Amino acid sequence: MRISTFLYNVRQGFANIWRNKMFSLASIATMTACIFLFGVFYSLGVNFGSMVRSAEENVAVTVFFDEGLSDSEIKTIGREIQSREAVERVKYVSAEEAWDYMKEDFFGGNEELAESFADDNPMKNSDNFEVYLKDVSQQDELVTYIKGIPGVRKVNQSEMAANILTDFNKLIIYIFVGIIVILLAVAAFLISNTITVGISVRREEIAIMKLIGAKDTFVRQPFIVEGVAIGLIGSIVPLLLLHMVYGGIIKYVTENFNLLSSLMVFVPVNDVFRVLVPVSLILGVGIGFVGSRITLKRHLKV
Amino acid sequence: MIKLEHVSKTYEAGVQAITDVNLHIRPGEFVFIIGATGSGKSTIIKLLQKELTPTHGKIIVNGRDIAKITRKQIPKFRRNIGVVFQNFRLLPDRNVYENVAFAMRVVEAPKREIKKRVPQMLSLVGLAHKYRSLPKQLSGGEQQRVAIARALVNEPKILLADEPTGNLDNQHAWEIMRLLEEINERGTTVVVVTHNMDFVRQMNKRVITIKKGVVVSDEQVEEATDAD
Known part of the structure; x- marks a missing residue:
């Protein structure tokens, strides 16, 4: 495929988002909420993990x-x-x-x-x-x-301390994984829904493309771009929000709650985001890609 | 160029659209396919584009047996067939230039080529000055001209026009017919499906008549005179 064709399809993907404003916005908002919650749980998990580890060190x-x-x-x-x-x-x-x-x-x-x-x-x-x-x-x-x-x-x-800490650690992991799986499934469903609406809105255009002689990839590409872009935007926005919120909370607790800050040592924001940024971006883009691929397979018989 | 041998098509609901149709359209011909609504004219157009598969018979287009064209090969096959519809089927949110360029983008033509060919096609159909207009800002006849430019921009060997004047007044309809004739004179095979007998009588072309899915006549019609 020519670069100019690919770029045209990328533009069309973004144009789809614009034409389909309300649904795209709903998908981006849901994705943002999901990745934001994912980030919150991840940050909590990392901090709990860090606290449990420091507690374990004293057992x-x-x-x-x-x-x-x-x-x-x-x-x-x-x-x-x-x-x-x-x-x-x-x-x-x-x-x-x-x-x-x-x-x-x-x-x-x-x-x-x-x-x-x-x-x-x-x-x-x-x-x-x-x-x-x-x-x-x-x-x-x-x-x-x-x-x-x-x-x-x-x-x-100290059997009890060991058991409690081990169980607590496991519980946190189970809750974390459970919530994340549910959130991501919801996000994938919503992206799929947006793509389905996009396909039905553009049904005529797709039919014309097919009659003129468009290849399958040409017809599908803008929708894949649309899904990936929604996923990407929906993961960048919450990362920015989380960065502000996390930094703000650490600053607030450190400045206002001396006792609490001496008991709890927060994992530095950079340490959390070193993992959170790539994981969130991969999740966002991945869900966007998979969501749109599945939808295209189901609704777009090219 | 186009050959139908004992072609029949029965839809899933059991409706027999065409029965044992035999046709041979040579390169560079201008052919009318006429018949009443539901006679099977549009089914033939769809069969020629491989939008439908015949229940029986063999179809050869541009030297290829279309039964042997795989799903993957369909796009390339269709690039040699331009199509014009009764309701124009333009993209309402794109201007005239973009609608025509769309056909070239779909076949992944180079940008340079698009910039060169689209204005040429718009000049051919007489709409070069309206390249920035949206379809809704054009008359029916102008919209159909854009559709013709889009169908021809990739230089197909065959142009299929399914009731191209069905939504136009008499004056615009004649303009479109003259344009199709001009395109035919440039070497493109033109197949026009219509039920407008005025054109058929006056254009002195080959006319294939279909009735209830069966070809009932295939003849060269002499141009009508005032005495007719």
């Missing part, structure tokens, strides 16, 4: 040893744990440090009560490894393995 498994193990034996156990794929890092906590934590946790503000234990560390057999995981869902498997290491007396795990 640790505590490993206690048999009494009387030598330093080198303890180090060997530490190395063996560290070598596991699921392990992020291993931290050795000596009996003294364990007692310091205990004092801080239980006797904070009443340090004099702890004085009675002076020179008699009640945690003397409580030196341990704090094992931090890359992914808390692998905690059970790791604990079973550690329990099998000779010299390990006891392993404490």
Whole structure:
């Protein structure tokens, strides 16, 4: 196909959008709403994911040893744990440090009560490894393995925290995927509807084209351009909106809610949009293309 | 050029449109196909464009058996046949120039060629000065001239005109007929479907008469005189 013919069809595609203003506008608006919501859920998902990951980083498994193990034996156990794929890092906590934590946790503000234990560390057999995981869902498997290491007396795990975080993560993914699929299906349906209207409005023109000797691609191309353009416009507009809204929210929360901003660390806008921009554009263009192709196949027997 | 051998067409509803039609139209001929409404004239036009498939028989157009033309080959086949309709079928939102250029764009002609050919065609049909007008700003006769320019711009070997004067007053109808005659004189085979006997009597052309889907006569009509 000649470039001039292709460009003519591109112009015709945009002319179709203009001729079919109201339907095109409705499709662009729906696409905008869908991609906007997609962006909102994606941003929420990314931020929740980031928060869950930072929460996961604080979930640790505590490993206690048999009494009387030598330093080198303890180090060997530490190395063996560290070598596991699921392990992020291993931290050795000596009996003294364990007692310091205990004092801080239980006797904070009443340090004099702890004085009675002076020179008699009640945690003397409580030196341990704090094992931090890359992914808390692998905690059970790791604990079973550690329990099998000779010299390990006891392993404490925070099963509930791990389960909650894992389940929460899964739930967010399921909700996210479910909503996105519904939204995209609605957008595809509306684009298809617009193309169908476009075909019926231009039925006479199509009939003339066919009688004059137009090839199938020539007849179809403007409609494909129309669908893709609607998808493209419908994804650029919400991205611009989201960029403003997301940046605005971060700024607002940081400036007005000190407590909240210290608890929640937002993923920077550029990190979110690095993925969101290409994914949204591909989705918009892809839905526009697929929506118009399916419609043409169904309604335009060239 | 155009050959129909024992061609019959029955529509899905069981309506027999034409029965055992045999025709041979030679290159450069001007032929009228006449008959009452529903006699099967338009069916023949549609069969020649491969818009319809015959139930029986063989159709040869421009040396090709159209039964052997695949779906993919139809566009190229149709580019050698210009068509003019009773209701003009112009694109209402495009001006005269664009309507004619449309036919060239459809066949993916180069831009240069479009710019050269369209004004030539508009001059031929006498509408060069109205190239910017929209169809609704033209008279019926002028609209039909635009339709003829569109049908001829790709230089087809055959021009099929289905009731080209059906929506025109007598004066405009005559202008169109003279134009078709001129086009024929330039070498294009012209087939005109009509039920207007005035032209048929006065233009001294070959006339094929169809009645209830059957060819009942095929003769050269002598130009009418005042005594007729």
